[in-house]
Structures are given as structure tokens and as C-alpha cells.
Amino acid sequence: MTDTFTKKKRSDIMRAVKSKGNKSTELKLIEIFKLHNLTGWRRNYPAFGKPDFAFPKLKIVVFADGCFWHGHNCRNTKPSSNAEYWNKKIGRNKKRDKLVTKTLREKGWTVIRLWECEINKNKYRRKLKKLIDASKNNLSEK
Numbered sequence: 001m002t003d004t005f006t007k008k009k010r011s012d013i014m015r016a017v018k019s020k021g022n023k024s025t026e027l028k029l030i031e032i033f034k035l036h037n038l039t040g041w042r043r044n045y046p047a048f049g050k051p052d053f054a055f056p057k058l059k060i061v062v063f064a065d066g067c068f069w070h071g072h073n074c075r076n077t078k079p080s081s082n083a084e085y086w087n088k089k090i091g092r093n094k095k096r097d098k099l100v101t102k103t104l105r106e107k108g109w110t111v112i113r114l115w116e117c118e119i120n121k122n123k124y125r126r127k128l129k130k131l132i133d134a135s136k137n138n139l140s141e142k
């Protein structure tokens with residue numbers, strides 16, 4: 001397999017892509033939480049698989065998955081070069097995602113995975129419904 005980047009260079013590129021992609025998506029999601037009066041979320045909550053957001057009281061975790069890194073079948077995910085390298089890497093990420101979702105569910109968490117493109121195009125409502133409903137129920141119990 002041909003590889004035009006050195007290892008060091010490649011890891012620099014990957015880090016740059018990853019941090020940039022994640023950050024804006026996560027900020028957008030925080031805006032969405034505010035819009036729907038969702039409170040009580042935590043970052044860096046110590047649950048398996050490091051969910052992007054956890055609502056410990058509601059026992060719900062939310063992942064914001066970058067389309068490229070997690071292999072969404074949308075236009076964001078077609079590597080233009082070194083396809084073999086990327087497909088392997090993305091394949092591993094997808095396997096890992098499945099394991100994380102399964103493990104968290106076994107531990108009693110409700111797992112919501114949103115794609116980056118769903119968040120950016122405001123197509124998150126159906127998936128977030130569980131969270132929004134649980135949050136309302138939690139508030140009305142008080």
C-alpha cells in the first residue's frame with residue numbers, strides 16, 4: 001500500500017481534522033440543548049466510551065459522531081486518497097462504536113448517537129425526542 005505521508009505528518013493531520021470537526025459539532029449540540037431547555041448535561045463524564053455528553057440523572061448519554069470518522073454513509077465520508085488506509089481505520093471506529101453502545105445499554109444507559117450532518121442540518125429532533133421527553137418528565141416530577 002502506498003502512503004504519501006510519514007506517520008508523524010499523518011497523525012498531525014488526523015489530530016487537526018478530528019479536533020476541528022468535533023468541536024464545532026459539540027458547540028452546536030450545546031446550543032440545541034439550550035434551545036430545548038435541556039439541563040444537567042456533563043462533559044467528560046466517566047462512562048465507558050467517553051460519551052460527548054451525559055445526563056446522569058436521566059441516565060442518557062449523547063454522542064456527536066463525526067461523519068467521516070465514524071463512517072456515516074453520507075457525502076462527508078468518502079476518502080479521496082489512501083482509501084484502504086481510511087477504510088480500515090473507519091472500520092475499526094465503527095466496531096468500537098457498536099461495542100460502546102452495547103456496553104452502555106447493558107449498564108442501563110439510553111444511548112443517543114447523532115451524526116454530525118444531522119446536527120448541522122437540524123435533523124436531530126426524532127433522535128433527541130427521548131431525551132426531550134425524559135427531561136420534561138423529570139422536571140414535572142419535582
Ligand SMILES: [Zn+2]
Binds near residue numbers: 073075076
Ligand atoms: Zn453524515
